[in-house]
Amino acid sequence: MRLGLTTLGRILDDLGSTFLDVVDAPGDMDAEVATVQIYDPLDELSAPPGTILLGVGVQGGEHISELLVALAELGAAGLVVKSPVPVDERVRATVAKTGVALLSLTRAASWAQVAALLRALLAEGDVGGPGEPAESADDLFTLANAVCELLDAPITIEDRSSRVLAFSGRQDESDQARVETVLGRKVPEKYQRLQEERGIYRKLYRSREPIFFDLGGGMLPRTAIAVRAGDEILGSMWATVPGPLPEHRRRAFADAAKIVALHLLRQRAGADAQRRLRADLLSTVLEGGRDAADAAARLGIATERVCVLAAGLDETAMEDAAGREGDRQRFCDALALHVGAIHPHAAAALLGSVAYAVLPLHAQAADAEQRAVRVAESFLSRTGRRFPAAIGVGRLVTSLADVGRSRADAARALRVLRARRVSGVAAAYRDVYFESLLLQLGDLVAAEEQPPAGPYEKLLAYDAEHGTDLVGTLRAYLDALGNVHAAAEAAQVHQNTFRYRLRRLASISGLDLTDPDARLAVSLQIRLFS
Secondary structure (H helix, E strand, O other): OOEOOEEHHHHHHHHEOOOEEEEEOOOOOOOEEOEEEEOOOOOOOOOOOOEEEEOOOOOOHHHHHHHHHHHHHHOOOEEEEEOOOOOOHHHHHHHHHHOOEEEEEOOOOOHHHHHHHHHHHHOEOOOOOOOOOOOHHHHHHHHHHHHHHHHOOOEEEEEOOOEEEEEOOOHHHOOHHHHHHHHHOEOOHHHHHHHHHOOHHHHHHHOOOOEEEOOOOOOOOEEEEEEEEOOEEEEEEEEEOOOOOOHHHHHHHHHHHHHHHHHHHHHHHHHHHHHHHHHHHHHHHHHOOOOHHHHHHHHOOOOOOEEEEEEEEOOOOOOOHHHHHHHHHHHHHHHHHHHHHHOOOOEEEEEOOEEEEEEEOOOOHHHHHHHHHHHHHHHHHHHOOOOOEEEEEOOOEOOHHHHHHHHHHHHHHHHHHHHHOOOOEEEEHHHHHHHHHHHHHHHHHHHOOOOOOHHHHHHHHHHHHHOOOHHHHHHHHHHOOOOHHHHHHHHOOOHHHHHHHHHHHHHHHOOOOOOHHHHHHHHHHHHHHO
16 A cells, blocks of 8 residues: 655654654654554565554564664664663664664554554555645644644544544643543543533534633643534544633634635545545456556555455444444545555455455465464454454465455355354455355355255155154254264254154155265255255
């Protein structure tokens, strides 16, 4: 997934002190940053020029120095490690020699959070080709910083669901509630509840002017204003302040909200168009036709040694159609962020109700599929509470021409998981192969309107007419692999009674239980028609 270029200096201006600090850096901070990757000690280090590597689990000066050398050979921009960072003369000398900046991540932040923040700052690459704007995400951060200067107060810009769209610098001057909000990119539920109980949101959305409130409890006061486009509320803007704003700053805040509204409208229109384009391009890639290579190039994704992930939300509890579509898109955006952090040439898009991702892998075939399953499981574990879902994983393919096969595998594996009614689970197609075949066979039977036949049909008719359950007796026998003792125990009857029922069902249906083909045929029908 391509990302717009920015510099280390810009990143530190926006995230410095609150999230990142410079441990050591060679001279100025004008190195261009192209993408963000998460370090995996089990994989061979591979990073395009301009990468910031998030050194998850990296500790000790020796390990840091070795990584800096390896990153320099790849043209990377920087390495981020968790604070506190052990800095000795060897580390400083390595930074000076390699030219790779060493940054530290505050202990209060998680790796997932900083990955999301960095990618938001870098902004999505322009998949539509040159000449189309891709700056709206950057513009919001720039605007937040401008409002921060106008009001002399740290700012957040939020959507209607209290998700943080952009924030200014100087967040370290705010309180714990604001820090948690920015770190999580969303106002924590406990603070949302508090503001709802005090009627803050009601006042905010009814007013066209900034409102001031002080919740106490160790929290600094806030001034907030709704961001509107006509009668539609797009979101809100919040300033952490020591007291009520003077009139000239209230007016500046209200005027800034109008500019934010224009940015949000442009961002929404651009995001919708970009998502549609991304979905069209990824659909072309997954079909594997003659235009697949061009579509892959425009998306900036790998064209060999890839596998497809098919991710579907559990929508059984969702009643609102608009809410379902919004959740699907947010779920897909989260998946795109996750696979993009794993590999810079990954991509994801929503096709219908399923989010598909193309994930490049470098391991051998069997290992690669299990690696993809682990990637999917990691994503589900992080998003499970917000997005209950399941993910099917397709086979590893070596060329774009075969990507369609991997997509079909992934979709079939997802269907099996949905048929099981499970969420939070990922499975490779090869691990659910037989269940998938049964579902496909069931589709064929349904499409051709084929009814039960042979001995099974006779048993169904007999049970319906006489109120018996000879089909249940047969199922217990087959499930026990012909072990009468185990089958009788499962059916909760005496062995002699069970043997009598077996003879009875064989007599009625003409089923020869000694014939393996007959057993297979009736077993399949029981699975298909039950």
